[in-house]
Amino acid sequence: MPENTQNTNTQIDPAQDPSSPYYVHPSDSQYKLVNNQFNGSGYNDWKRSVIIGLSAKNKLGFIDGTITKPSSTSPLLKAWTRCNSTLIAWFTQILDVTIARSVLYFETAQEICLQQQIADLDQESDSVSSFYTKLKMIWDDLDAHNPLPICTCNNCTCDVTRKVLKMQEDQRLTLFLMKLREEFKQARGTILMQHPLASLSHAYRLLMQEERHKEVYVVVHNNDEPMAFNASNTKKRFYDQASESDKYGSSYNRSNIGDRSNTGDRYLPPRVSYQGNQGRRPFCNHL
Template sequence: MNENSNSASTGSGINTSGTNASAYSNSLFLSHADNPGAVIVSQVFDGKRFGAWKRAMTLTLLVKNKLGFVTSRTKKPDEDDPGYEDWERCNSIKELNLISQGADYVTTYYTKFKQIWDEFAFVDEMPDCSCTTGEAWLKRMDRQQLVQFLFGLNDSYASTRGSILHRKPTPVLAEAYAILILEKQQ
């Protein structure tokens, strides 16, 4: 009998009864640092020095045991597989960390961004309570979503990004998008 035989685990191999070294080695394991707003590498890819950026990104994803999501080695399980929701959550975080405006119009970027966040919200569980903890969690997720969106914008929006982030109260994503559209029309 191995040392983990009496611990609860999902079909995906993730130990759910507490921390365990085997959980950390599972590509579907998410630590507190694996979140949509996390900075994966310090330098945003700007079209220059691709080799250095790719090396830094590859090493980071390898250390986090998430490289398989990019290389497609971590296969998507069937929807009835117990590990399906874990895979969806991890894949959504990867997509959120990779999305930026690039050559897209702001409206196109917003639509893509919102769709991925909606998918993430579907598979991520909100704390099950109506207490201040749940409210704080929602506020944190709204802020994280806003910051992720704003920092995915092209540099031409740097001043608008700064003014949105300094507003009190901090706007939610839809309000920030409306501000961007209004400023673009002026």
């Protein structure tokens, strides 16, 4: 009789496989990703420490997007939910109390990391377009992992989807404006004073125009400075030459022109000395 053979191809439950990212060790509930809590400063160092800690626990895929949430019918959903909850617990332990409260109701650990990237992001030396692109990339990741709910009612009249989208856009517009450099303070105030608030795309176009105006002003201003400097130097040289001319001309008149004293405007030749006669040089007065 043929011997009964045991099926060796039985699939191991990923949650029970220590090599699987879905595996959670009983001691992981006490695990700390980093020693210091993040309080809003030193984000890059904190982020690097978190990446190392997650990689050591084989959980980096839950953060970088390589492991996505399974469908509601997937047998991995339960294991994924357990790992995701574990990661959220890890993050709340290494965040300052104020920051931890602001991310406590996020549904995924990846959202927490993305929100921390936004919190640390500022325009600094970036152009408006470059800074907006950085924010937009993070927002797109958030939307992909946590899309907004959509009303599926037949003949819906509540318009809830549009209202939720508008609320989200207003929040993102305010965040975008508040992270711009101080030179955009006036434009920021003008946009925020509008009621209702402008769309994010419209505000972006206004800021791009403002940035171009500032660039043109700087170019024109920088070109005007050397022109004004050269004009000032030219004017100074003109007056210097005029002063020199006046100085030498006055000296010449005093020493060389004839005596105008007591003669009105009549010109008298200069006094000269020559042999046998002193006085004025003779001249012919015949017509």
